[in-house]
Amino acid sequence: MSKMKFNLVEDPWIKVLDKKTTEIKKLTLIEVFTNTSRYSRLSGEMSSQDLAVMRFLLAILTTVYLRFDMDGNAYPWLDKKENFFVEPNKEFEKLRGNKWKKDILLTWKKLYDQGQFSDVVVQYLKENKELFDIFGSNPFYQVTKEEYNKLVEDKKRLTDKKQPGSVSLKQINRRISESGNSQAIFSPRTESTKNELSLDELVRWLIMYQNYAGTTDKSKIKDKEKVSVSAGWLYKINPVYLDGNDLFETLMLNLVLLGNDKDFYLPKPMWEWKNVEEYVDSLRTRICPKNIPEIYTNLSRLIYIDWNDSKHLKIYSAGLPMFNALNAFIEPMATWKIDKKSGGYLPIRRGLNTLGKEMWQNFGLYVKINQNDSDHKPGIVKWANELKRNGFLERDEILSMKMVDLIDDGNASSQMPAAEIVDDLTLNLDVIFDDSDKFYWPERIEQVIQDTQAIGNDIYYLGKDIGNLRKVANPQEYADKLRGNFYLRINIPFKKWLTSLSIEDDRDEKIIVWRTKLEKIIEEYEGNILSNISKKDIIGIKDGDGNIINIFTEFNKFKNKVYKHLKKEAL
Structure with missing residues (x-):
């Protein structure tokens, strides 16, 4: 195991579609952010996997550009620290909405006009590459065995005699999603290869699994409150995003730098937490994150991978608490419905009974249908309106909203993937945000x-x-x-x-x-x-x-x- 290495910053794992050759290529994080406009889109094994990876990429971009402008200078209210981290200075307390929003929007506009991301993103990744190492001391999207045993319920600890909470590769692979109890009938792989994944595949499925985990896990962390094994966050929200003409434009259109709050919140993706225990403690509060990178990188599972036998990996998974979704408007890609009990809003989650319903049939979920419409629309649509109002997008530009939804089997005790829906709603920008x-x-x-x-x-x-x-x-x-x-x-x-x-x-x-x-x-x-x-x-x-x-x-x-x-x- 000591000789094994795989780092997301330097090793190719992101699958993209090349614009000129129409070939699928595998890239490192540095290559993606250096040449983003050369590629049409992400092109992994599933559209929902691409969405999970895109949100991971957006978490990196949002983290960097909420700290630094296009030239890599920290904003006036922040002081630059080691590894491109920042901390608030005396100007932070004086922040007023219009000032900080103006500076941040200017960064977005300069990036969009330039047509590529600036060097500060690559610099951030190089300085922090140990945080993206699959086999590091703080393994990416995983924990060590010691951390796992310390955080899970006592009866679920891993010992030489018992090893509960195992999850096979064929379950993490969401095209198979086969547990030890039920066989996937229409599997894209033969029985002998279901539990085989290359390292780049494993990274993509690991990111997706954290977003789309079902509820089959038997192990969970210990807590004062009862921990319910929750499905992954993306599984709960019927997500919608903006689809651009190439990968750069798609990432830029979805690079939401303004939240729903007037206050400025420092970005904090999960890999930047001091340690796993501190991160898990934050999840135990059930409080919704206040910054986008944190919600984009929310972990639904505590995962430990035993790499001692690279041909037969042993993976252990324990359920983590999920934050309260009520009025979780920091999430830009969710569609919303009114919760009758509280009068607030909860994310919409589609079921198998909605498979035949097209996106345009739910037009009112995405677009304000009259001037008195008070229903909450997706934050990503509000962001597009912000870009239009500031003159960053052409008046007659066509805007494509894309919906990618992985729908579960309807069984509360498993929530295994049953269908994937991909749809779009494309209209003129001025039609969507008509002001007459x-x-x-x-x-x-x-x-x-x-x-x-x-x-x-x-x-x-x-x-x-x-x-x-x-x-x-x-x-x-x-x-x-x-x-x-x-x-x-x-x-x-x-x-x-x-x-x-x-x-x-x-x-x-x-x-x-x-x-x-x-x-x-x-x-x-x-x-x-x-x-x-x-x-x-x-x-x-x-x-x-x-x-x-x-x-x-x-x-x-x-x-x-x-x-x-x-x-x-x-x-």
Whole structure:
């Protein structure tokens, strides 16, 4: 073990897609931050893994640029210390929002205009490379055996006779997520290779696992309060981020340097804590972090890796407490819902029952749909508005919001990954942040979405009626299938319509364009259904009043509903 080495700063592990060659390359941290604009995006094993790695990269950038300007000078209210750490000086107590925000925003603007990150990021990494060493005395995202035994419950300590709390590589690999109790049926690996990972793979999965751990762990740390084994933070928030034209632009758009608070908080990623015990003590308080790097690098598991046999690694995991998520607005990527008990906000978490729902159908979660809308929107969207208001983004720039969500199996005792959703919502920046009253675009868009979804419900009830007419075994299942096919047909056309909108548009004319397109799609859809009718469909059945119900009476009823939602005269 002593000869093994792997450092995230100097050894390649980050998978990216090269813009020119379209090849996937593996890079070191230094290479990523030196040549970021050469790459289209991160390109690891899963989109949710890429998101976890991106948040790790953002934690580094946020830490550096909340301390230093583009030229590497500490801000006036901070004094530079060893290893590019800082501490507040006498100016810190005099800080007022506009002053510090102006200086920090200027750093962001200079970086964006320059098109690359400045040397101070690489300098920070070189000075602190021991904090990113997989095999160091403070191993990255891990603990030593001594630390593990000191922090876990006494009965879960590792001894020569008992070794509880083990986790296999095939469980940390979230494409397999196979525990010792249940076999993954559709695994991308054969049984003989499920527990094999290269060191660069292990690093990527380790970062992801800390963000997307389930609840199968039997070991947990000791605490005065009862510690519930919690899922990883990213597993809980239905995350959304801003997608740029290349990796540099994506990182810059998501480089949130202003939080929701007027006060300035020093950044503190988990690797900068004095020691593991101090970090765990902070988690025991259940208090939400006040700085973004800390929440981006929040650990959900205490992990010890026994490297004595590199071919058969032994990994031990213990659950850590999760902070209170109520009004945790420091998290920029969460979507929010009102908590009925407290009246505050909690992150939204999607379930398997939402797999067929497109991002645009939840338009109001991301965009303020009217001037009186008081619901809390994602911090990342507010950040984009801040950049627009300061003139850092072009008025007619297209903004793409991307959602990557790993959905669990719905079993509270396991929460194993069951599905991954990737979706996007792309609109003109001025449309999203329309400042007009009478012609406010988001309100009109939301109405169009509601009308379109109402037609989706009309199709569902048409399906149930046809199912009952045909006496199918499960009319509701048949109806769900019809509605699902309808959304598949309209998804791309509706997204294209959204992207085509501009602030100068005549709202009514553009809405008519969509209604016309939608009507044509519905007619084609009706034709497909009617092409498969039988003699029994035409003859029909009698209802309770003795009236004949057949395929044509049901379609007439359906068309009247659709015309109402298309704002046309009924038949």
